[in-house]
Amino acid sequence: MLKLLTALQTRQADDYTIVNEPILSSELMERAAKAFIKVFLDRFPDRKKHILIFCGKGNNGGDGLVISRMLFDEGYHHVHTYIADFSEKQSEDYLLNLERLQQKDVSIFYINQAADLEFIESDLIIDALLGSGLNKALQGEWEKLVKKINKFSGFKISVDVPTGLPCEGELLSEAIIKSDLTIAFQRPKLNFLLPISSPYIKEWKVVNIGLDENFIQSTSSPYFWFWKADIQKYIKPRQAFEHKGLLGHALMVAGADETIGAALLCTEACHRSGAGLTTALIPEMGLRALNARVPEAMYFSRNNLDKIDWLKYEVIGIGPGLGVSEESSKLLNEVLANFKKPIVIDADAINLLAQNHQLMKLIPQKSVLTPHMKEFDRLFGTHDSWWERIETALKKSVELKVYIVLKNRYTMIFTPEGICYFNSSGSPAMASGGMGDVLTGMITSMIAQGYAVEKAVQLAVFSHGYAGEQLAHKMYVVPASNLIKQIPYILRELMVK
Structure with a gap:
């Protein structure tokens, strides 16, 4: 898994690499620019494109000057470089690369104030004004310049981070470059993974610039990024003599008379994710629909709850379509009072907990809460911001000794040890009703099969997003029912052959 860094930790990784590789800072800048150029050449091979490059006088501006020189050397001869000359302060690497660029036949212009910059037609605009060191809102000429560039036509590409966007923490202002593509160095910035970046980054890509990975892994950070290769390390193949009795029994407690669909979705997802046995504790009126939709699933009547053998189940998933009626509240109370193994708590079960916080004390350790933002x-x-939610989730997961799955474009998994994992898979095409119900069924299934809870959650969250991602290649919208059908195929694909 990739450890994610703050802006300060990234600068420390830069410094460590420079000292211990060893490598000159200017050479590291060359390496970063080469990585940027490689992506650029793949995306924009037409050498006739008109390109504007906006540079500051710090190291991000130095990156921009190297990029300008390399583009010229690659045959892009319609490159115009603009330097924001708003202060006397300038870095040594900026000065070195300005001197190198001046030896090329590249147009260089200085902007003393934003009003001096006229509107220019261009195909591409490269933003290398200010990098990851930003710690205050843009003001004065910087703010005016950013707002003016945002009005320019042309595809905008930011170097490492859009100017004005902090790498982590709250937005400082709305004076931020609106990039179409951001090419980041070594790691995605934490804010890339949160909705606050949405107005300013349409797409981002990370390039490796050779920072010392041993140093990065040794840094103290609670944030990690997991992806396909991580999941493939522990997904378990079926063994020759395994049978349903060895693959766990899951109980899905879901649905009300008007919302049987949610119960069917989570039950079918649990079954298709590989649980040996799946039983649905749903309203009796949904039995016919259950038999038609998921004939493999068993049924337990809510009228016979006093006869249930809680010990026969490895895990319970509760909440999808449950409603917040008095009957639903009694049902949740019954589950929490009698079941001491992990419980996957979603949707209306979370809403019921919100109405009665005393019930929180009954949640078994290593259970899983799967809220979306409003829940x-x-x-x-x-909470006023996503960063406040992250702080709360880190605190509450430790305090309650549970896993919190905060659903989003890059879903976050918070652990009882105070770790936050960002999931890399998924697609906006999955933004449709029922997706959370499917995820609940998948997490429940993985726990039933004997995966450690943390691995079960990661496997379910990633494969859920990965299935949607694959379907999005051929579907504008991915309905939850379609995703469920893909689950067995996706799990098979993820197994290392």
């Missing part, structure tokens, strides 16, 4: 705020209080 999270109902449960833990109103």
